[in-house]
Amino acid sequence: MRTHLKKMTLAVLPLAGLLWTAPEVFAHDEHQAVHEGLNAEHSAEHQDLNAEHQADHQDLNAEHRAAHEQHMTKRQHRRLHRQLAAEHRAEHRALNAEHQTEHNELNAQHQDYHDYDR
Numbered sequence: 001m002r003t004h005l006k007k008m009t010l011a012v013l014p015l016a017g018l019l020w021t022a023p024e025v026f027a028h029d030e031h032q033a034v035h036e037g038l039n040a041e042h043s044a045e046h047q048d049l050n051a052e053h054q055a056d057h058q059d060l061n062a063e064h065r066a067a068h069e070q071h072m073t074k075r076q077h078r079r080l081h082r083q084l085a086a087e088h089r090a091e092h093r094a095l096n097a098e099h100q101t102e103h104n105e106l107n108a109q110h111q112d113y114h115d116y117d118r
Helices: 002-068 074-117
Strands: none
Touching: 002 074
C-alpha cells in the first residue's frame, strides 16, 4: 500500500504543479498581448506624427518658395525667414506636445491594465 501511495503522489505532483502555475502562464500571455497592442498603437502614432511633421515641412517649403516669387527688400526677406522660422518652431512644439500626450495616454492605458489586474 505504501508503494502505491508513493507512486500516486509522484504521479500527481507534476500535474498539481502544472495546475498551480498555469494561471500565471496565461496571465503572462495576456500581459504580453496587452504590451504588443500598446506597442503597435505607439508605433502607429509615431508614424502619424512623422507624416504630419513631413507635411508641415513641405508646407513651409512651399510657402518659402511662393514668397520668393515676390519681389522683396532685404528687410522683408529677413522678416519672411524669421516668420517661417517661428512658424517652424511652433509646429515642432505642437508635434512634441501631441507626442507627449500620446505617450501619457498609452502609459495611462498600461497603468489601468495593471490596476485592473490586481
